[in-house]
Amino acid sequence: MDVAGAAVVREFIRPATVGDTPQEILDLMGWDAELAERAGMPTYPCLIDREHVVAELYGIVNVPTAVWIDEAGRIVRPPEPAGMGDGFRAMNTTTFEMPAEAAADNKRRRRIYVDALRDWIAKGVRSEHALAPEEIQRRMAGPTRREALADAHFRVGAHLHRRGRPDAARPHLEEAVRLRPESWSFRRQAIVLSDPALTGQVAATTDITMRRSR
Amino acid sequence: MTTTVLYGTRVTEVPDAATDRDRLWLSFADFEKATGWERKPQGLCLGETCVPIPAGKHWIDERAERIDLAAFAGYLGQSAVADAANGVWGFGPATSPAVLLSAEAPDFTLPDLDGKMHTLADYRGKKVLLYSWASW
Numbered sequence: 001m002d003v004a005g006a007a008v009v010r011e012f013i014r015p016a017t018v019g020d021t022p023q024e025i026l027d028l029m030g031w032d033a034e035l036a037e038r039a040g041m042p043t044y045p046c047l048i049d050r051e052h053v054v055a056e057l058y059g060i061v062n063v064p065t066a067v068w069i070d071e072a073g074r075i076v077r078p079p080e081p082a083g084m085g086d087g088f089r090a091m092n093t094t095t096f097e098m099p100a101e102a103a104a105d106n107k108r109r110r111r112i113y114v115d116a117l118r119d120w121i122a123k124g125v126r127s128e129h130a131l132a133p134e135e136i137q138r139r140m141a142g143p144t145r146r147e148a149l150a151d152a153h154f155r156v157g158a159h160l161h162r163r164g165r166p167d168a169a170r171p172h173l174e175e176a177v178r179l180r181p182e183s184w185s186f187r188r189q190a191i192v193l194s195d196p197a198l199t200g201q202v203a204a205t206t207d208i209t210m211r212r213s214r
Numbered sequence: 215m216t217t218t219v220l221y222g223t224r225v226t227e228v229p230d231a232a233t234d235r236d237r238l239w240l241s242f243a244d245f246e247k248a249t250g251w252e253r254k255p256q257g258l259c260l261g262e263t264c265v266p267i268p269a270g271k272h273w274i275d276e277r278a279e280r281i282d283l284a285a286f287a288g289y290l291g292q293s294a295v296a297d298a299a300n301g302v303w304g305f306g307p308a309t310s311p312a313v314l315l316s317a318e319a320p321d322f323t324l325p326d327l328d329g330k331m332h333t334l335a336d337y338r339g340k341k342v343l344l345y346s347w348a349s350w
Binding site (some may be wrong): 074 | 223281291293303305308309319320326332334339341345348
């Protein structure tokens with residue numbers, strides 16, 4: 001769905017730019033300079049999910065979210081923030097600078113997450129970070145009716161938008177955001193669809209509101 | 215007016231659906247095409263999953279060979295949104311997803327940037343870190 005977004009990825013994310021990672025990005029991602037230096041093109045599949053299929057199947061409402069799946073195809077950790085905190089809230093939304101404390105917290109969270117992931121890779125089911133099926137089921141309670149209705153509205157809105165009818169799409173996208181305000185996936189997508197010029201610039205700030213097409 | 219049915223990842227144009235407020239009557243053939251659910255002796259089935267058709271339900275009309283998809287979706291616990299003015303019906307996920315019955319990771323197939331399709335189940339035998347990010 002987010003075709004404009006995919007174009008931005010193609011245009012801006014190139015190996016040549018990886019070495020020039022600014023400090024603001026390092027702080028936001030919890031990377032140190034050495035880690036950023038090692039960055040390269042991914043060797044794993046990067047999939048495009050235009051319809052938010054995975055989000056709906058797994059109940060994902062924000063990014064970055066990760067799920068751990070074992071060799072038998074069983075979930076051993078349900079969707080959860082992948083080593084990210086909410087340090088971005090302290091970010092200066094104009095300069096993208098982050099206070100040292102928040103940047104350090106991002107780094108710490110990232111390290112804990114990656115260490116836990118490595119522990120599971122090494123020990124499998126014996127890792128203390130791999131959860132029992134009962135715990136997975138408890139944590140992955142299904143969507144409420146309100147959340148499911150939000151998904152249905154989002155789907156209708158996205159479809160109408162793809163068919164070139166943004167005015168018909170807007171009430172559905174707004175209703176999806178109203179019913180599921182915690183879904184940043186809906187919110188960002190709705191913002192980008194209503195104003196494609198914002199693609200690539202929608203930071204995770206708390207003061208974003210839906211904008212009308214101009 | 216053609217009705218567009220959005221169900222799961224399917225987008226189906228149905229030329230002669232009979233809609234009436236919260237009812238969406240589809241011929242059996244259109245129902246199967248739009249949803250992937252099939253009529254079988256044991257009930258309605260989606261792959262290996264079958265649900266019996268409760269007796270006395272008014273949402274299946276054997277004589278006219280049609281089924282009310284909105285009511286069937288409600289029976290499954292799925293939400294429906296009808297946009298009558300634009301002829302679009304959208305269906306949300308079931309409120310009690312299959313994942314509750316087991317910790318098995320729901321399967322999906324998606325394209326990479328080059329259009330090559332990848333299916334989660336093809337990665338059995340390996341650990342998978344499913345990491346979501348966005349392009350905005």
